[in-house]
Amino acid sequence: MPVDGPAQEQGEQLTLLDLPAPAPAKGRRARALARDGVHPAAELPVARVCVALPPAHLDRSFEYVVPAAMSDAAQPGTRVKVRFGGQDVDGYLLERTEHAEHDGTLAPLRRVVSPEQVLTPEVHALARAVADRYAGTLADVLRLAIPARHARVEGATMAAAAAVDEPHGETTPSPATAAETPPAVPPVEPAPALLSSAWQPYRGGPAFLQHLSAGGAPRAVLSALPGPAGERWPDAIAQAAAACLAGGRGVLVVVPDARDVVRVCAALDTAGIGPWSGTSSGGYVRLLADDGPAPRYRAFLAALRGQAHVVVGTRAAAFAPVSRLGLVACWDDGDDLHVEPRTPHPHVREVLALRAAQQGAAYLLAAHGRTVEAQAMVERGWAHDVAADRAVVRARTPQVRALTSVELAREGAAGAARLPGPATRLIRERLAHGPVLVQVPRAGYLPVVACDRCRAVARCGACHGALALGSAQAVPQCQWCGRLATGWQCAECGAGSLRSVRVGSDRTAEELGRAFPGVPVRSSGARAAAGVIATVPDAPALVVATTGAEPVCEAGYAGAVLLDAGVGSMSTSLSAGEDAVRRWLAAAALVRPHGEGGVVALVGDGAPGPTQALVRWDPAGLASRDLVERQTLALPPVVRVAAITGTRDAVQAVVDRLELPPGGGVLGPVPVTGSSQIGVARRSTRAPAQETLDAEVRVLVRAPLAEGHALVRTLAASLAVRSARREGGTVRVQVDPAEML
DNA sequence: TCACAGTAACTC
């Protein structure tokens, strides 16, 4: 490989001899470089490079001369090292051109880091579109899209890759032709019985698959049904993948977490699509940050080289280079794990939508619940609503009962208990037939503690953080600064004793153990002793789980109890109702159908809309009503909104420069309180009291959807000015902010 | 007069 050795030394020399750059005419450039010993590549001597630096005003390409010695290796999409502003920086070679647009002297590329073309033209276009959609930079998005290089993995798989791509031992692939005509994905013939069984119950389901395998680009929002093994959502996705492969195209599946990746991979196995073996071509790879750098890069390369035809992964996998992409699929788009925590915070649902449009791929959004954004896609006519008839829904789902305080009034005092009589009786009855799931909305043990006399929430005397009580603790501890609240006194009334106002999952498990002696109790959750449990056997047991950590029971739970319905469904967040329904449905979908005795009880006073949506198993109806409301209130997703959060002066400066499009407007600034301030407190060392409450404000800017591009463009421009001028303070921008108000 | 810091501008 002539990439690392002589080429690098030549680069070093060049910089030493480089001229101060007094903007000579283009003809002189070649002569100057030749005098310095650089021979520009005979063909396409100019490289356009994206430098991997964060500042917003650097979000454009820079041109470099390609030395002849690097010409073969310096292909579009490779990682390169370039001299930029007096230092060596990493970058991506975007394009080779004949002539430079830049008037000054071009510096030479210093080094081609590896000949691997990790940035494909498709992913480049996607990353650009995502940056433009989210007021971010290409460099920021590429940081999310392309995993860190792992040289050993690259080296180890190089020979094998060459062998697969070029059976006759040609080690220098011709990238130009490879990009234009990617290797065809050989059609896979799945077992016919499995081809579409999971799609049969849905109106328009078989048609979607047919369209897909015929090479079309249908778009669907699927209301997933609970079902027997082989017909659950992972099977539906696997069968769609099989249909796509049958048409000779590749597949990308993005799910919220690693557990879902495992489920989809298992379903792919049963659908006749095995894991990529590493030696041959075909099969799926899993692409997760959780797997660590080496396996992750290995999977990335397998997809890049067209060896693996299916990629299953978590949010960053939305950018995976799948050759001949025919289908992008996302499971449960309402899960906030689909929002990238790093700037510019793109959402998988939107990334995949941009990608499907750019690459002519089919689009599948599948979930038990329904987000307003998905509903908007349906009502806008962009995607088909693929759902089962009401009769099928009723046959497949458990009976749902809402045990609200009205329902329980005749129970008297016992009705107000956290686990009222009817719920206890339901659990006892269902335990005779199998495991019963108990969903609790919060982890831990007595997570919120209040004054015993006046019921004010107990807060830390030093920093005002919320107090919590761990299971082995007698003294509550501050969740912000960690101090033990010994000798606590209520700031409101001066009383000295505490009580719990919300009860967590650990405590629930204890209480249930006492209420049902002899019944095994298992706890599942990130903070449970056994962690998150994947599956439980079909045997009588109480399974206590926090939301999102519900184990699957292959035979289905005999019943489920969803506790504290009011906790999640009545917050001030815009999507609180939708989120609550999504969590409830996730648990209820694990329960046997009504015909087999499956019953679900929702305990507590949830908001009426979400409660009805669960009882009627109609999340789309709720989403549709929410969408109407958003329309009348001019709220997203009917309008484009961006939240600008940070120190007051900095936010103000950014807002003042905006050239709002017609119909656009500014809301705020308002002081920020609550969770986003906790983040600040955690980051800014100790002594949070002063700094934390220091003027953090939030401004919301909005514009009609048709002006969304203009809004984001002016926002990006203002941020570019901010970074160029090095304005002080902090500013965070989030387009489509999840939490509002 | 030189020194050094604060700052403005640029990076192919």
Added chain:
DNA sequence: AGTTACTGTGAG
């Protein structure tokens, strides 16, 4: 971001 060029003040 990081580097360099260029103002402006200060002590000698």
